Structure formats: C-alpha cells, structure tokens
Amino acid sequence: MSDADSFIDEVTEEVRRDRMYMLLRRWGWVGVVAVVAIVGGAAFNEYRKARDTAQAQALGDAILSSLAENGSTERAASLQAVDAQSVGGEAVLNLLLSASQVEAGSEQDAVNSLNAIATQGDVPEIYRAIATFKALLLQTETLPAADRRQQFEALAVPGAPLRLLAQEQLALIDVAEGETQAALERLQALRQDAEAGVDLQQRAAQLIIALGGVPDPLAGQQG
Incomplete structure (x- = not known):
C-alpha cells in the first residue's frame, strides 16, 4: 500500500469517526429516552400487578369478614359497605349480596343487585348471564x-x-x-x-x- 493510499484510509476513517460522534451528539438522547421508557414501563407494570394483587386480597378479606356475620340482614349490610374497586370484583360482590338479600327476605333488593350486574356492559358475559337468570327466577311470581x-x-x-x-x-x-x-x-x-x-x-x-x-x-x- 502506498503512502497516498494509507493517508486516504486514515482520512476516511477520521471522517467516519467524526460523523459517528456528530450523530451521537444529535440523536444520542433518543437511546437514553428509550432506555428510560423501557425501565419505567417495566416498573409501572410491576407496580400495577402489585396494586391489583393487593386490591384483590383486600376485597377477599372484606368479603370473608362480611360473610362471617351471623344474620343474613347483617351480612347484606356488611357486603353493601364493601368497596370492590374493580368491575369483576363488583360483579362477584353483587352476586353474594343478592344471595344474602334473598335470605333476609328482601327479594326486590336482590333483583336490583342482580340487575346491576346484568346491565353492566364491561362485565364478562358469564356474570351477566348468571345475574339475569337468577333475577328472572326471583321474579317468577311478579314479572x-x-x-x-x-x-x-x-x-x-x-x-x-x-x-x-x-x-x-x-x-x-x-x-x-x-x-x-x-x-x-x-x-x-x-x-x-x-x-x-x-x-x-x-x-x-x-x-x-x-x-x-x-x-x-x-x-x-x-x-
């Protein structure tokens, strides 16, 4: 390789290096943002999972505490005071509440609790179907x-x-x-x-x- 060729190669390599540094200075922040977004997204997902788990556990504990009440009227009142904090949790809560209301002799209140599930569009179909079916059975003599x-x-x-x-x-x-x-x-x-x-x-x-x-x-x- 001649001295001229060696000199050209060195210049070409220097130009490439300068261009790379220029691109890094101009667009390097994109990589930083991408890393922050990935790490932040993973952290948020973990937080959301932990929050949902904690809410489900709290709901389960509240329901068990309510069902431990001796009288059906007391159970119904206790269940009504529970905050479900989720669509699925509210559906389960209203199904249990309707059963306690029936036991307490408040069939119309039970129908209202079931209809609240049946008319809620974001509740899974199986919950809405069960609620509608049970509500209709309770209204055999009235509807x-x-x-x-x-x-x-x-x-x-x-x-x-x-x-x-x-x-x-x-x-x-x-x-x-x-x-x-x-x-x-x-x-x-x-x-x-x-x-x-x-x-x-x-x-x-x-x-x-x-x-x-x-x-x-x-x-x-x-x-």
Missing part, C-alpha cells in the same frame, strides 16, 4: 310471563353460556301457559342436546312424563 319468556329466549340463543337452563325455564313457561305440546317438544330437544348434563336430562324426562309424554331414547348415553 309477566311474556317478559320472562323474552328474556329467557335471549339467554337461550346458540352459544350462550346458560342456554340449556334457559330452555328448561321456557318449557316451564309453556306449561304454565297451557302450551303442553310446545313444552314437550322443547323438553325432548333438550334431552337430545349433546351438551345437556345428566341431571338436566333427568329433570326434562320427569317433566315429560308428568305431562303425559314418553321421553325419547337418548342419542348417546353419557358416562
């Missing part, structure tokens, strides 16, 4: 059959978590309204449903017999 039928039909759509139990209640409404044939057809279909449990199939068979029908043979026996 018109047509209104109960409409709401049970909404719970009985394909894919709904409580569709089979809702179908059973629709059959009972059919019976109450004198629609015996409709009830029999619904109950027979219920017995044939692959997702129906043994207890539900037996209840359906007993009602079919009580209505004067004969239960169809099951398509497949469950073990």
Whole structure:
C-alpha cells in the first residue's frame, strides 16, 4: 500500500469517526429516552400487578369478614359497605349480596343487585348471564310471563353460556301457559342436546312424563 493510499484510509476513517460522534451528539438522547421508557414501563407494570394483587386480597378479606356475620340482614349490610374497586370484583360482590338479600327476605333488593350486574356492559358475559337468570327466577311470581319468556329466549340463543337452563325455564313457561305440546317438544330437544348434563336430562324426562309424554331414547348415553 502506498503512502497516498494509507493517508486516504486514515482520512476516511477520521471522517467516519467524526460523523459517528456528530450523530451521537444529535440523536444520542433518543437511546437514553428509550432506555428510560423501557425501565419505567417495566416498573409501572410491576407496580400495577402489585396494586391489583393487593386490591384483590383486600376485597377477599372484606368479603370473608362480611360473610362471617351471623344474620343474613347483617351480612347484606356488611357486603353493601364493601368497596370492590374493580368491575369483576363488583360483579362477584353483587352476586353474594343478592344471595344474602334473598335470605333476609328482601327479594326486590336482590333483583336490583342482580340487575346491576346484568346491565353492566364491561362485565364478562358469564356474570351477566348468571345475574339475569337468577333475577328472572326471583321474579317468577311478579314479572309477566311474556317478559320472562323474552328474556329467557335471549339467554337461550346458540352459544350462550346458560342456554340449556334457559330452555328448561321456557318449557316451564309453556306449561304454565297451557302450551303442553310446545313444552314437550322443547323438553325432548333438550334431552337430545349433546351438551345437556345428566341431571338436566333427568329433570326434562320427569317433566315429560308428568305431562303425559314418553321421553325419547337418548342419542348417546353419557358416562
């Protein structure tokens, strides 16, 4: 390599070094910000996890303390005073509260607690379905059959978590309204449903017999 080539290489390397330093001076803060953001994000996630865990533990302790009350009225009052601090926690709390309210003889208060869950859109579907179902059962004697039928039909759509139990209640409404044939057809279909449990199939068979029908043979026996 000639002296001229060596000199050119040295100059080129110096230019590269100067350019790198210039870029670091201009954009080096970006790397610092990125590191701070990553470290800060990880710290925030850990804080949020710890906070959520602490809230869940506090809610559990408060619920257990409330359930330890001897009287149902006292349990209901104690549960009402608990601050859930989360959507899921509030749903569980209202389900427990409704049970205590029923025991205390305050069925309308229980219905109100359940409806508070059923109408809350950010609550998981299973909680809303259970709340709606329980509220309808509590209103068997007070809510018109047509209104109960409409709401049970909404719970009985394909894919709904409580569709089979809702179908059973629709059959009972059919019976109450004198629609015996409709009830029999619904109950027979219920017995044939692959997702129906043994207890539900037996209840359906007993009602079919009580209505004067004969239960169809099951398509497949469950073990």
